[in-house]
Amino acid sequence: MSRAEADDRRILVVGIGNPDRADDAIGPAVLGLVAEQLALRALGARARPAGGSAPRAPLPPCRLVVLPDPMRLVDELDGCELAIVVDAVVAAGPGAQQPGAVLLLGTGQGQPALPVAPDPTAGGTHGLGLPAALELARALGRMPDRVAVVGVVAQQLAPGAPMSAQVRAAIPTAAMQVVGLLATEAAADALHPGDPPPWLPHPVGTLDP
Amino acid sequence: MSTAPRELTVPMLARVEGEGGMHVVVQDGRAVEVQLRIFEPPRFFEGFLRGRSYLEPPDITARICGICPVAYQFSACLAIEDACGVVVPEELRLLRRLLYCGEWIESHALHVFMLHLPDLLGYDGAIExxxxxxxxxxxxxxxxRAGNELMTVVGxxxxxxxNVRVGGFHRLPEPAALRAxxxxxxxxLDDALAAVPLLARQEYPDLEQPHLYVALDAGHGYPLESGAALVTSxxxxVPVSSFGTHIVEHQVGHSHALQGRFDGQPYLVGPLARYSLHFAALSPVAQQVASAAGLGRTCRNPFRSILVRLVELVHALVEALAIIDAWDGAPVAAVPVEPRAAEGHGATEAPRGLLYHRYRIDGSGTILAAQIVPPTAQNQPAIEADLRAVVEANLGLDDEALTRACETAIRTYDPCISCATHFLRLTVDRR
Known part of the structure; x- marks a missing residue:
């Protein structure tokens, strides 16, 4: 593997979900906006106008992958140091966040597992849920040093139904969260090459759209 | 004097594809009530399809299931092509078979090793x-991953x-990509063969069930991507077009899924049925694996279905390699399919069993009626019968052990309960 290929594998951004199941489409939708932002940043860095404001720092090279099945994540994590995963979250019980709320959770090698809700139906709509896929990766020695999960609380997951207004409104917030994590990585790498930034405890918190 | 009823409830069964529940009531040493409760999105899809173009079912119905989309696509293609009086050329049938092998490889590898095997080896799941x-x-x-790659290259x-469309494919795969x-x-294939001794030496509960077996015929080899008729044990x-004459779906109060019966009796589709009806059509390597795994030419024990799936996994890998080796391209990627006012029937063998589609279209190609009968709905009465047998054979077990036995029995069927939703609630309650 070339140095460039290894750099590309170092950071993985994943959107999980089924585009045809209402709010489960949030992962692919957020990845679309993140891809747009990455392209704009790359263009902006190359085309800085004379005398214009300083361009925003380029984001680090990364792979963007949309997965309908969280189990595929186990393969994608191989060789990865930082994974940012966007997925729909089913929040249940007293104190559950409102649909459209954006949550940020962290795990990774040497870190505790993601908190799994006692009701497994709150784990998502996939056969092998995201927490299970990550723990399988850990058991196989493929857990990245750092995993950030950007979760968007879903309202509905019915087959064929459109995305709810609340979750649609959360797409920019979730996408900016991903871009912010990448920017933090780039800044930390510039200041202290090879020394990753301090990692997220979990849960980090809720960001209102 | 009768004893107090014993009600067993397990709210959630892991490692299955689908959402539903099960309720068992035991009294006087008999399981007096066994209900498998499931939700079934295909019912909604039949509604979505009415008024749509006859060219759309392969893409729309593929969305019913993330595990077996190819099965839905090809059953839909066959039914529409049947209505329009078209049979695709042999090269395209083989390409369909190759894509279908990818789905079997992916699905069977997942079920055998990640979903069923943990039960046999005494683990809570694949992670443990x-x-x-x-x-x-x-x-x-x-x-x-090999199955995934095959699906990516062909599909x-x-x-x-x-890449699937009525009449064939949108484009043909590059021969070099297939060879790669x-x-x-x-x-x-080496990995699958290496697993045979481990699975062969496991202890399997004794349970011989007398279900009527139903599978497609073996006109094109071991039943998979097409078939003209259903055969039974x-x-x-029975011609596929007579599916509705023999198989009638019934609504039951405890389930959203319609339950199928063949001439009024429960029946079973899927690996056990295919294997037992068509052992002779398996590749020699797959037959050798069956022998090494301790299987006879038929199998009536649902707990040993993991061995049958392993045999089918080997068969699918052997077939995929053979089709790739012999592939010499095709003159066209698809043949024209013009609409006509007619009804068409199509059936293929999804990893979990027979998947039947029926469409009625008008002269302009608008769909007037659609019927989709997935394998798990057909198997529901047989699964309930097996659960009853498992419960009654294990009444001496405590609740936890009996519950686990029930969960294991359900998982042997690899139920794709909803083909889109993903959890089964199993409730076993002793009173």
Whole structure:
């Protein structure tokens, strides 16, 4: 593997979900906006106008992958140091966040597992849920040093139904969260090459759209 | 004097595809009530399809299931092509068979090694099993990946393929891309063969069930991507177009899924039925695996279905390699399919069993009626019968052990309960 290929594998951004199941489409939708932002940043860095404001720092090279099945994540994590995963979250019980709320959770090698809700139906709509896929990766020695999960609380997951207004409104917030994590990585790498930034405890918190 | 009823409830069964529940009531040593409660999105899809173009079912119905989209696509294609009086050329049938092999490889590798095997080896799930059997889980992921890659090359992507259309494919795969799959498929075959001794030496509960077996005929080899007729273990041969004459779906109060019955009796579709009806059509390598695994020419024990799936996994890998080796391209990627006012029927063998589609279209190609009968709905009465047998044979077990036995029995069927929703609630309650 070339140095460039290894750099590309170092950071993985994943959107999980089924585009045809209402709010489960949030992962692919957020990845679309993140891809747009990455392209704009790359263009902006190359085309800085004379005398214009300083361009925003380029984001680090990364792979963007949309997965309908969280189990595929186990393969994608191989060789990865930082994974940012966007997925729909089913929040249940007293104190559950409102649909459209954006949550940020962290795990990774040497870190505790993601908190799994006692009701497994709150784990998502996939056969092998995201927490299970990550723990399988850990058991196989493929857990990245750092995993950030950007979760968007879903309202509905019915087959064929459109995305709810609340979750649609959360797409920019979730996408900016991903871009912010990448920017933090780039800044930390510039200041202290090879020394990753301090990692997220979990849960980090809720960001209102 | 009768004893107090014993009600068993398990709210959630893991490692199955679908959402539903089960309720068992035991009284006087008998399971007086066994209900498998499931939700079934295909019912909604039948509604979505009315008023749509006759060219749309392959893409729309593929969305019913993330595990077996190819099955939905090809059953839909066959039914529409039947209505329009078209049979695709042999090369395209073979390409369909190749894509279908990818789906079987992916689905069977997942079920055998990640969903069913943890029960046999005494683990809660694949994660716990991976701690002690890392190499086995790694090999399962390799096999699944081989199926995914095959689906990507032939189908355009590994889940919900986009290359399938009524009449054939949107484009033919490059022969070099097909040949490039060979090392991965060969390695997957080695992985599958290496697992045979481990599975062969496990202890399987004794349970012989007398279900009527139903599968497609073996006109094109071991039943898979097409078939003209259904065959049964009672010796019947029924044209696919007569599916509705023999198989009638009933609504039951405890389930959203309609339950199928064949001439009024419960029946079973899927690996056990295919294997027992068509052992002779398996490849020699697959037959040798069956022998090494301790299987006879038929199998009536649902707990041993993991061995049958392993045999079918080997068969699918062997067939995929053979089709790739012989592939010499096709003159066209698809043949024209003009609409006409008619009804068409199509059936293929999804990993979990027979999947039937029926469409009625008008002269302009608008769909007037659609019917989709997935395998798990057909198997529901047989699964309930097996659960009853498991409960009554294990009444001495405490609640926890009996519950686990029930969960294991359900998982042997690899139920794709909703083909889109993903959890089964199992409730076992003793009173």
């Amino acid at each position: 099993m991976a701690a002690d059997h890392r190499g086995l889980v790694e090999s399962a992921l390799r096999m699944k 355009g992507r590994s889940v919900h393929p986009v 799959l060979r090392p991965m498929l060969s390695a997957a 009672s010796g019947l041969t």
